[in-house]
Amino acid sequence: MSYRYQDLERWLLQGIEQQRWQPGERLPSIRELCRQKQLSKATVMHALQRLEALGLIAVRPKSGYFVLPPPAPVEAAATPPAIRPPRPVTVSDVLLDIMQRSAAFDLLPMPDTDERPRALVTLNRCIGRALRRQKGSDHQYYDEPAGSLALREQLVVHALKRGWHAAPERLCITSGCQHALFLALMACCQPGDVVAVESPGFYGVLQLLQQLGLKGVEVPAAGQGMDMDALDAVLQRWPVKACIVSPAFATPGGALMPIEARKRLMALADRHDLALIEDDIYADTAFMEIPDPLKALDTENRVILCSSFSKSLSRDLRLGWVSGARWHDRILQLKLVTQLASSRYLQQGVADFMADGSYAGHLRSQRTRLRQQRDQLLQVLNAWPVECQISRPEGGLAVWLELPLQIDTLALYHRAREQGVIITPGPLFSMTGQYRHCLRMSFAHPWNERRLQALQQLGVLLAP
Amino acid sequence: MSYRYQDLERWLLQGIEQQRWQPGERLPSIRELCRQKQLSKATVMHALQRLEALGLIAVRPKSGYFVLPPPAPVEAAATPPAIRPPRPVTVSDVLLDIMQRSAAFDLLPMPDTDERPRALVTLNRCIGRALRRQKGSDHQYYDEPAGSLALREQLVVHALKRGWHAAPERLCITSGCQHALFLALMACCQPGDVVAVESPGFYGVLQLLQQLGLKGVEVPAAGQGMDMDALDAVLQRWPVKACIVSPAFATPGGALMPIEARKRLMALADRHDLALIEDDIYADTAFMEIPDPLKALDTENRVILCSSFSKSLSRDLRLGWVSGARWHDRILQLKLVTQLASSRYLQQGVADFMADGSYAGHLRSQRTRLRQQRDQLLQVLNAWPVECQISRPEGGLAVWLELPLQIDTLALYHRAREQGVIITPGPLFSMTGQYRHCLRMSFAHPWNERRLQALQQLGVLLAP
Known part of the structure; x- marks a missing residue:
């Protein structure tokens, strides 16, 4: 199934690729295209705007749409970047x-x-106490693969404040957000699959794609987060398997994705059966209210939320979590296989720190x-x-x-x-x-x- | 290049596979084979013994060699297990x-x-002290991917007692031995590659093979560890990329591989250009002297040693290490990508515990x-x-x-x-x-x- 605007878009794209219209040349006017293709003005406009979002054409007021030159490797970065086809990632x-x-x-x-921030002193006291409370042969047992229930329960309480009804049995503790992203990608992708990422976006994700033999396609992201028009165009052109987004304060720019864009992302994911990997690591640094996660909109069980305490509390804890949606079981197995278990005393210490309100208090003073x-x-x-x-x-x-x-x-x-x-x-x-x-x-x-x-x-x- | 006994072995194997000789049937006698194939008795015997090691034939005194029935799924386990071709691993x-x-x-x-063992109390005190000594914005920095230099230096000192001249810059700290094995396999294998493992052997390894899409071939292991005759036969039949062995007190049986077998393993690895992955996790539990690692014999930079403190000290530390040989750089990158870093205070605590002799003392009292x-x-x-x-x-x-x-x-x-x-x-x-x-x-x-x-x-x- 395809829409009429898609047919037009494809026809124009082909024309540009085959240089029927040279870079710098004007495309046929909207009126001409309507007549020639027997399409409504709205349909023609839609197709043109999508090509514009892809960075292939640009509008000049009162003159029409012009074909943009293909971006040169460096200097052309100022023009809206064209989306390049998926490719294996290599990092120099x-x-x-x-x-x-x-x-x-x-x-x-x-x-x-x-x-040190007072909260860090409290945190270390909690961890120290958990260490001292170990007894008998506690040190001879591994924790369960999903991680400490006490910590998962505290994470659920924290998630509730953000409109996300998480369940402890659907969470898995990891060694940080990078580990969570790694497990998520391994669970929902095969080598060679195409993954859509934000551009500019987090370099740790690019390294992950490289090491897992995945192809990346960069979707422009700016003040409103990932551009949904551009993502839409990408999804129609290439067989994208998963999309990694940071709706809350994405690095490097710190954009907060508006609710409309989030809803559109969910609809696109449903239409193309995408796995959505939500990098939530910056959410708790919010200066105002902590925004709801994308995961809170997840009715189809396709959002894998990944996060950790590294940005909000301490990078030295090495504690993160993943809510794996329909890939939860596979993620649990991968966690078991990649590192068996997490440290119980450490998880207990952090759970205690959350339970007595210290974490929430820390976030309040940190945001100021x-x-x-x-x-x-x-x-x-x-x-x-x-x-x-x-x-x-x-x-x-x-x-x-x-x-x-x-x-x-x-x-x-x-x-x-x-x-x-x-x-x-x-x-x-x-x-x-x-x-x-x-x-x-x-x-x-x-x-x-x-x-x-x-x-x-x-x-x-x-x-x- | 192939040896004459290999030609005979291949010919016999084919005959058995094509049922030229039925299960239970007697093979031609040694004398007949010598005459028919123009081979010396020693060559014929060698080929027959290798097929015997593979579990395909059995000798009956004074009657000759008989073809064994292919093992039934369950009951046949008593007969020496036949080596099955490499296969994708599935764990029910x-x-x-x-x-x-x-x-x-x-x-x-x-x-x-x-x-609690006194050493555990000391260990926790060391960790607690390292926690308290964190200062300023320590918590805002990640550790370097290879891990704490202080801990790596202590590991080097410990390795020296075992005839292994390790170097801190060739070690990488991990989240336990399972994580080390995971990094090792990811670094030296591609999905679909064949990996030789001990049988019976560690189930964590089988799960790893499954999750990484590797094929496994089981090599019989018993009182002397992995059977080198059987490994030799396997290497000649299948394109094995890596071999995972536990020369020191392999689980489940606790075998200690004799030095002759170790030397033969190194020679076989050289001949077939194998990656040898040494699971060294039980070495420090030795009742007598801690045995030298296989890694100490590694002149060709092909032994990846994996270990952790889980069996010798505490399963809740989640600290291991890998010495990656020629795959070291790739392993470092994979460590970075799978979890960025390890916890510095924890590594410092364990390094202090080792530096003051507490670890060595713990091993001494634990062995008794x-x-x-x-x-x-x-x-x-x-x-x-x-x-x-x-x-x-x-x-x-x-x-x-x-x-x-x-x-x-x-x-x-x-x-x-x-x-x-x-x-x-x-x-x-x-x-x-x-x-x-x-x-x-x-x-x-x-x-x-x-x-x-x-x-x-x-x-x-x-x-x-």
């Missing part, structure tokens, strides 16, 4: 090196404070701190002697900067490193080398005089 | 269920002691305890009112029982569970349903009156 060694360093979100010289840190960062960036577009997220730990096209942030990375400053260059967030003129900047750490100064110097490096 | 749901329960090595009612527990177990088993063959390992945590053929330990599993006793039935240790008349029994836990009684009752259940 340079990028891998940067990824490994940047995994620490290690933007600038480390803050020199020795003070994070918002201040974001504002301080934006203040310095806005004063940089260079024109740039900066995202202004309401959660997450970073902003996304689009700098003038001629700036190469990969080159900047090395120059900044020589000055002891670590930045995260744009190309890390794409498998097609896009975003060379972009940067992710973190506000995860408190600012001090030295760090703010380094930030200002970075701006000087960039000045024309 | 019943077995999966048992595996998940037995992963706890949960043989019998739990010991009722509340006392384990030997006593083994002896107590053997004493009860030897008094069982049923004939059985029992292994007598010098390390590890379990013995292997071969019971009379008519006993079905899978059925026994369910009857024993009704009485609150959990046993580990033989078929878990094979992908071909063998060993229905066998059992693994653990001596990991201290015995008491109640547990010894349960053990005696189990014997009564078995009596004819």
Whole structure:
């Protein structure tokens, strides 16, 4: 089955690919297309807008639609990026090196404070107590593969505040969100399958695709999260098996996906029988209310929610979780096979920390701190002697900067490193080398005089 | 290149497969074969002995060699098991269920002691101290993918006592031995590849093969570990990519592979360019000196050593390690992708525990305890009112029982569970349903009156 606008879209696409219309050339007008193809104006407009979303054509007011040139490897990144066909993911060694360093979100010289957030002291006390309460031969037993029931129950209570009626028996504890994403992809995909990802998007996901032999197709994402028009077009062109989205404060830009887009995503997933993998790791950093997860809309049991405490509490806990929807059993088996079990004393300690309200209290005080840190960062960036577009997220730990096209942030990375400053260059967030003129900047750490100064110097490096 | 005995072997094999000689029929005599094929007696004998090792023929004194019937699914398990061609591994749901329960090595009612080994108290104190020593924004950073250098250095010191000159930069910390095995197999194999495993052997390995889409071929293993004649035959017949062995106290039987067999294994691996995956998890439970690892003989950089603290110290630590040989870089990437990092405070705590000699002291006192527990177990088993063959390992945590053929330990599993006793039935240790008349029994836990009684009752259940 196909719609009339799809037939037109396909016909136009073919024409562009076969250069019936050259780059720069005008397409037939809407009126001509209506007459020639016997279609309504709305149908023609719909097809044209979809090609526009794909970055293949552009509208010039009062002149019509023009064919865009195919993007050159670097410089063309300013034009809306064309969607490239699915491809095996390869991450260059340079990028891998940067990824490994940047995994620490290690933007600038480390803050020199020795003070720990009070919640962390409480957390460690809870873990220490759980350790001391072990007895007899507790150390001779593995935990069950799904993880501690006490912790899963606390996660369910936390999820309820966000409109998600989770069930402990449908959750599986993991060694962090990356482990959860790994299990999710292994459970719902085979090597060679096509997976749609956000662009710019999380580099850990790109590495996962590479290691699992999956093909990736990048769907543009910006201030509203993944672009649903673009995803729609992608789904019609290629046999996409799964789609990974971060509806809440996606890295690098921190977008929060609006409810309309979420509903459309669910409808698209139903129509194309997609597995939706929801990376929820930034949700608990929300400056206002914690947004509902996509999972709360999941009537067809197709949203695999992945998350962890790494962004909201501690990266050193190595505790995450996955709600595997229809792939739950397979995920449990994979968890068993990849690491047998998680640590019980640790899970018990974190469950205790949640049960006495410490986690909720920590999130409340953290959100004020994070918002201040974001504002301080934006203040310095806005004063940089260079024109740039900066995202202004309401959660997450970073902003996304689009700098003038001629700036190469990969080159900047090395120059900044020589000055002891670590930045995260744009190309890390794409498998097609896009975003060379972009940067992710973190506000995860408190600012001090030295760090703010380094930030200002970075701006000087960039000045024309 | 092939040897003359190989040609004869292949010719005989074909004859058996094409039923030129029926099951039960006598093969041509040694003298006839010498004449017919123009071969020396030694060459003919060698070929016949290899077919015997494969379980295809049997010798009857003064009568010659006879073709064995192909093994029936269950009852034939008593005859030396024929080696079956490589096959995709499937583990039935019943077995999966048992595996998940037995992963706890949960043989019998739990010991009722509340006392913890002193070393465990010390270990927890070390971990607690490492937790308290975290400061500033430590919790906001991930550990490096290879894991804590302090812990890797301690592992190197420990390895030196065993003739293995490890290097910290060639080690990678994992979430346990299962995680290490998973990374090792993912690094050196592709889906569809053939992997040789011990039979009976560790069920976690069979599950790994299944989940990674690898084919398994079972190589008989007994009192001396994996049978090198059988492995040799397997390597000549099938394109084996990797071989997983546990030279030190392999589960279920606890065999310690003699040095001659180890050398032959290294030579075979060189000849066939195998990846050798050494499961070293039981080595530190040795009752006498801790045996050298196979890795100490590895001149060709092809032995991937996998281990953890789960059997020697605590199953709840979830800390293991892998020395990846020529696959080290790929393993590091896979570690990064599967879980980013390990917990630093935990690794630091364990490193401190090792550095002050507590780990070595723990092993010394544990070995005495384990030997006593083994002896107590053997004493009860030897008094069982049923004939059985029992292994007598010098390390590890379990013995292997071969019971009379008519006993079905899978059925026994369910009857024993009704009485609150959990046993580990033989078929878990094979992908071909063998060993229905066998059992693994653990001596990991201290015995008491109640547990010894349960053990005696189990014997009564078995009596004819």
